[in-house]
Every structure is written in C-alpha cells, then in structure tokens.
Amino acid sequence: MTILKYHFSFFMCFISLALLAQTGKRNTLNFDKDWKFIQDDAGGAEMPEFDDRRWQYLDLPHDWSIEGSVDRDNPTERGGGYMPAGVGWYRKSFEVPASAQGKKIFIDFDGIMANSDVWINGEHLGKRPFGYVSFRYELTPYLKFGKENVIAVRVDNSDQPASRWYTGAGIYRHVRLVSTDPTHIGHWGIFVSTPKVSAKKADVKIRTKVVNEAGETRKIKLLTEIVDEGGKVLQKIESTQQIPAGESYDFEQNATVKDPKLWDIAQGNLYQAVSKVMDGYKVIDEETNTFGIREFRFEPATGFYINDRNVKLKGVCLHHDAGGVGAAVPLKVWERRLNLLRDLGVNAIRLAHNPFAPEFYELCDRMGFLVMDETFDTWNAQKNHADYGYNMHFDDWWEQDTRDVIMRDRNYASIFMYSIGNEIRDNLDSPEGFKKYKDQQDLVHELDPTRPVTMGLFRPNSQNVYDNGFVEMMDVVGQNYRENELVAAYHQKPERKVIGTENGHSRGAWLALRDNDFMAGQFLWTGIDYLGEADWPAISHDFGLLDRTGGIKAKALQRKSWWVEEPVAYVVRKETNAGGGDWVPDWTPSDYDTYDVAHLEVYSNCEEVELFLNGESLGTQKMPENAAPVSYKTTFKKGTLKVVGRNEGKLVAEQILETAGEPVALKMEVDQNTITRDFDDVAHVKIYALDENGIVNPNADNLVYYNISSLGVLRALDNGDRMDHSSSKGKRRRVYRGEGLAIVGAERKAGKIVLEASSKGLESAKIAINVK
Known part of the structure; x- marks a missing residue:
C-alpha cells in the first residue's frame, strides 16, 4: 500500500469513526480495514509508541498460516497440514472523536487463532486461549478521545501440535467497533x-x-x-x-x-x-x-420432527477451513459449498468440532440448513496428534467459552441441537466423568432451555456408558460410527432418543438410518475434504463427499442416489485394470494399453437401469431393495458410456461419460459475473483442461499460470490433489483430474476484473468479472 493510499484509508476510517458520535443510538462499524501485521514475536509491540512502519499493511480477516510454505518439519505436523505456526502481531491506529465522550466503546472479535492477548494504548484487555470463540472487550476507560489510539493483538500458536486438523492462525474472522449509550x-x-x-x-x-x-x-x-x-x-x-x-x-x-x-x-x-x-x-x-418460527423435537420411537413433520437428518460434518483460503473463509465460499451439498441431498450440518463464524449460521438460517452446534473436541484428556489442544485450557475456560458460544448462537433458527464434546477420552465411567458432562449440559440448559444437548460418544461400550447410567443424562444419545451398537442401545432401552453424530460412507451405515424409524439421523465424516489430519506427503484427507474445490467423487454420487427424491442414475469405473484402484466417475483411463477389463458400478434410485457402450446395450438390471449398486464388467472401448434409469418402463434419468483425448485448451467458468468490494463476496472460477471436442481430460495435470488485472485479487488457487504442496496464494497451480479453482475477490474500486489462465501447449482462457 502506498503512503497516499494509507493516508486516504486513514482519513476514511476517521470519517467512519466520527459516526460513533452522531446519534444517541448504537453504532456498529466494520473494523477490518487497514491493520499492520508481522509474523514475529515483536517485543514491546503492545505499546502505542512502538515503531511498526516496516510491518505489512493488510485487511482482515487474515490467516497467516495458509500463506506459508508446506514443510514436513513444520511443528503443526499432520494435524495442521504441515503449515507454519508461531507468533504474529497486529496493530491498528484510529481516532475516536472527542464528541463521542460519554459513550461506551467496545471491540468485538469473532475469532482469533489462538491464545490471543489484546491491548489498547498499552493497557492489557485480556487473553483468550480458545481460537474459535467470539468475545468482546470494552475500550472506554483507556481511549484518548480526539487523539490517536493504538490497538495491538498478539497471537500465539507456537505450542504444537495443537489440533488434529488445520486451525489457521491470526485474526481470521471479522472485527467490529461498537458504541452505545451508557x-x-x-x-x-x-x-x-x-x-x-x-x-x-x-x-x-x-x-x-x-x-x-x-x-x-x-x-x-x-x-x-x-x-x-x-x-x-x-x-x-x-x-x-x-x-x-x-x-x-x-x-x-x-x-x-x-x-x-x-x-x-x-x-x-x-x-x-x-x-x-x-x-x-x-x-x-x-x-x-x-x-425463525419453527418447532422441532425428538421422539424415541420415530426420531426427529420439524413443524410436526417426521424427517431423517441427512447430515455431514464440516471443518471450518475451506481449502486454499485456509481459515479466513469468505461467506460466498460457504454458500457455494452448501449448495453443492444440498444437491446431494444434505439437509443438516454438524460443526466439527467447534463453533463457526457468526455469518455461517446466518447463511444456514437463510438457506434452511439444520445445524448441530458443537463446543469442544477435548475436555481434559489429550487426543493423539494434539498435545497442546484445548485439554490444556479446559478446566480454566470451559465455563466462559461455553457461555459465550451459547449466548451468541441461541437466536439462530438453524440450530436444532448442541453438542458439548466429540469422542471425549476422559473416563466417563466415573463420578468425575458424569460431573463434567452434567456441568456443561446444565449450563447450556440454563442459557438456552429450548434445545437438546448431546455429544459424540466414542466407543461407548468400552466406557460402559450404556449400562452405567451415563447416557440417561443425555437429552439425545449421540454416537460416532459403530451404528449397530447404537441400534442395540436403543433396543436395550426403547425410551432412548438416538442419533448418529459421526458416520462413515458405507451402505451399512445408511441402512442403519433408513431401516430404523428410531434413528433420527446421521452426519457423514465428512461433507468436504479439509486441510490436515493426513500423513505426509498428503496435506488433506479424502474423507469428503467433495474434494477441496467442490469436485464430486464417486461416493458422493452413490450418496445422492440414496438421499435425493428425484430420479438419478450414475455409472463409475474402477480406476485401474481388472478392478484395481478407486472408483472414478469418468471413461478415460490413464493408460489405454493396460486398461483392458473395466469393472463398473451403477448408483440409482430408479427401478431399473441399463448401460450402453457406444450404443450397444450391456444389459438391464433391477436395482436391489438393499440400496446396493449393480455391477457390470466389460472390455474397455473408447467412446461413449451411457447409463439410463427407468421407472415403470419410462426413462427418467440419464448420464453420459465420454472418452477424452489429449488436452488442447483451457476453459473457464465463473459462478457469478458481478461481485462487490467486500471480503465475503467472491467469484469461483473453475478451470478445465479440454480435448479438441471440449471434453475434460481427467488425467490432465497441466501447470496453469494466472494473471489478474489490478482491480482483482486472487484469494486462492486450489485443486483436489491431496499431495500438492504448492502455495494457494501464488500465481500458478496445476489442475488435478483436469480441473482447478481460482477464488477471485475485488480491491476497493469498482470496474472490471480480467483473469487470464495459460499453460504450455494449451490454448489460453480469459474471463471478465464486474465489480460494483
């Protein structure tokens, strides 16, 4: 940022802050712009006179960990996706007009990762270890009205490994300044x-x-x-x-x-x-x-009801990162992701394993997604690969953090249940374990008596919780995996209300929900791939129905055939010859010479399906009642593979896969042609490597170079490759399975953004995005 731009921004900030004094009512101002940052432990940076002229200028939200380099030796290890950790400082200068004296001035942080300390004019306001909690400090006693004030924030996540998944680092959520009457x-x-x-x-x-x-x-x-x-x-x-x-x-x-x-x-x-x-x-x-005006309840024998209608909760678990943008996630990214999940039949989200940013709940309110709000991944007992997790702070902070989560979130229409723990390793077959659970549940009930409380039980039989009376404390019994154990627990005592809080993608897990009225729902691990929890050289796991860019996987197509009402039919093949490798949704083997026998599966909710290869029928099959796919085996031939689904003899669903040739060109598609100058509004540009017939080649991994005009900013480049260590904040990245994703934001001027993509030997692509 040039000095001229900085002075203009400071001037605009001064004008905005002047609004704090203009009316008697509450004023809430966005406080994200024009901070200074350094990734270092700068001693004395809390003092107003500290020299920060060499620091980086930036706007919030900001995740500095995702900007770093992937390194096997980074202390975050597998949980943090081998991203960097350490200490960072933020500072901001601002002036509150003298006419605002007599008001109460507060600063609201939606989340700082992690172990944050905040000062105003050298006065320490407080410390919050938990990186996922929102909190407020009052500035009034320490402000210099009509003069310059300096707020300073120290963020420290240097004690690692601190989490089993990627957390991010920094002031990665929004900040506001609030003024009120006394x-x-x-x-x-x-x-x-x-x-x-x-x-x-x-x-x-x-x-x-x-x-x-x-x-x-x-x-x-x-x-x-x-x-x-x-x-x-x-x-x-x-x-x-x-x-x-x-x-x-x-x-x-x-x-x-x-x-x-x-x-x-x-x-x-x-x-x-x-x-x-x-x-x-x-x-x-x-x-x-x-x-929102709605009613929901659980019944032991028949599960979940909303507005007196019995429905199955078809849910997924989600972590708070979004691939290439890290933990600082524009809201438009979540909106796109939720729309993709809805298309698969998803109607509920479990937040794993911590509260999200406030705007995520607002989005779920508007879109009509049910949400299980979760507080903690650990109590006192340590988790593997998370030596310095929340277990280090639970005794001192659980009550304050729980109070803040519930009071902040209790008005969201989407939240139907709270979870106060995930796979807790504390001894639940003890008076101490009983007390820890009951103390938390009692506090939640005190603050919000309208919603039930659960937790994701971990191997409950080994802790004797189905026999020692523990689950009788729970409003709804939640268990992770081992669905048949939960079914047995219900039959043991049919007055229990039960739900799968975390579940695998297997057909058996689905049947446990489909075929038992008392099973209220399940939450798949996971809806979308997330950073971390992966062994080197991978930086993310492949648990998701979708990859990090929203790319659809074979198991997502199968899940869609189970969960949606409209007729669907999909065909997938084994990736390598004679039934080897993963299931993939394409008809383009990586090596035609060795790919001889194709093993195929068809996923459908139709009565019957028929498969065609280059117009020749490979046979018609009835879809089984037990939700199993039907299998085919054929000699591979280049061309067109088509599956059709029929009900009562009528064609109601169809999918076509075509063999792709070598890529010759890039193509771009954008989800919206106009964006605003707001952090939360971005455009998703999908990049495809196409053959001469316009077919995506799923084996293409071309290195693509991106050039963006001055009014735009590349928030992230991403692909679905778990082994790709290149920077998501750079200007180049390979496509994976023939696809890539660029997330584009706007700078502070209106106009037009031009994004160009080029790759050696391929025809380039260009797209324009308007900024209003």
Missing part, C-alpha cells in the same frame, strides 16, 4: 424463542437484558417490534422499568404471530425482533435480532 442492551443480551408453534399462530418470547451504566437511575421503556421479511411491523410490545445506576434488568415480553411463515428445511423464512431502549421519547439503544 444504558444499553447487554452483550448477546436478547434471546428470542418460539415456545408454541402451529400453522395458524405462533407464540414468540423475547427476553432482553438492559444494563444501566449511567450515573443515575433511569426509567426505561423497552419497545420491541416483530417485523416480517417484507418489513411489515406485525406487533409492538412495550415494557417500562426503573433501573438503578450500575444495575441491569431482564425484560420478558411476549408476542403472537398469526399465520406465520414457518422456518423449515430449505425454507429460510425469517422474522426480526427490533428492540429499542427508550429514555422518554428518545431511542438510546437499538438492536435487531433475526429469528
């Missing part, structure tokens, strides 16, 4: 619930904490408006209360919504509760909370 709504102080719901009417309950930090008693009126998606005010509720200085009051208000639009799976119908704190006729604080 009398204001408490942090996460509003809780909206819908205790009674029907198609005709719904009861809405709003609990609001108002804090009076003024120097005198104030008579406060709380006005809450219920607003529909069209902006119509459906109801107003008023309550009045005298609140003494230095105290707070919990208001409880009730409303009724007639003929509500219910929030449901794939139906993100949302309402708003607009809460106004008034002193006389003056609004001194205002906050808006979005909520």
